[in-house]
Amino acid sequence: MKRFFVIFSVVLVALFTLEMLNPVQEHVVVPFTGMLAKISAALVSPFDPNVMAYGKVLQFRDTGFAVSIEAGCNGVEATIVLVAAVLAFPASWKQRLVAILVGFFAIQALNLVRIISLFYLGDWNLEVFSWVHLYLWPALIMLDVLIVFILYLRHLSKSQMEAVHAA
Template identity: 55%
Template sequence: MLRFFLIFLFVLAVLFGVEMLNPVQQALVHPWTSLLARMSAFVMTWFDGDVISHGRILQSKSTGFGVSIEAGCNGVEAALILMAGIIAFPSGWAIKLTGMAVGIVAIQVANLLRVISLFYLGQWSMQAFEFAHLYLWQALIMLDVLVVWLLWMRAVARRSEMQLAAQGL
């Protein structure tokens, strides 16, 4: 357990350190955040043609209300936490990479719902927006990370059991 915790903290520190580098921000994080805004606007236009995106901003064409997707709200940090947990857990790299890929998609889907809901909450009530933004969605995204990690660990355990059974142990 101590080994896992130390590896987790080390990997997390490295991932966050790399993520904060200006070249990484410019090449990956900022384009990802802009893509998230465009994806959110795309999904929202299925039922609301009043939404546009530019850069990392979602905006209502009629009211001018907008939200800016900032660092910490783009799902990158949550994905890094999941990656650190998966990397630190003892298992093969094939299942680690699969877990990271599936987990990152799950986090980003939840984050897309987060961005869309916050856009509409902000138009309805800034108090509701602030509560959901600062508390509710922060907890839900971290819960998503935890659930994905626990499901992945369960898959790792099942795979190990199947391998042991195949070997007749």
């Protein structure tokens, strides 16, 4: 257990440090965040043609209300926590890679729901938007990370048990 926490902490600090570097922000994080805004608009526009995206902003054409997807709201930090946990737990590199990829998509799928729901909540009621943005969604995103990690651990346990029975 001590080994897990040491590796988890080192990887977490390293990845957060890497994420904060200007070249990483400029060439990876900001373009990725802009892509989230475009995907959000693409998901909503068949139902609501008044939605558009530019840069990292999602905006209503008619009312002008907009949200900007900022650091901490793009799922990058949640993914970093998952990656650190997966890398810290002993498993094959193939199992780790699969867990990271599946986890990334699970986090981003929920994050798109988060972005779109906050966009509509903000247009409807800024007080409700603020509470949901600051308290509810951060907890749900981290719960998603925890669930993905627990499912990964269960999968590892199951595959280890199958290996023992096969031997």
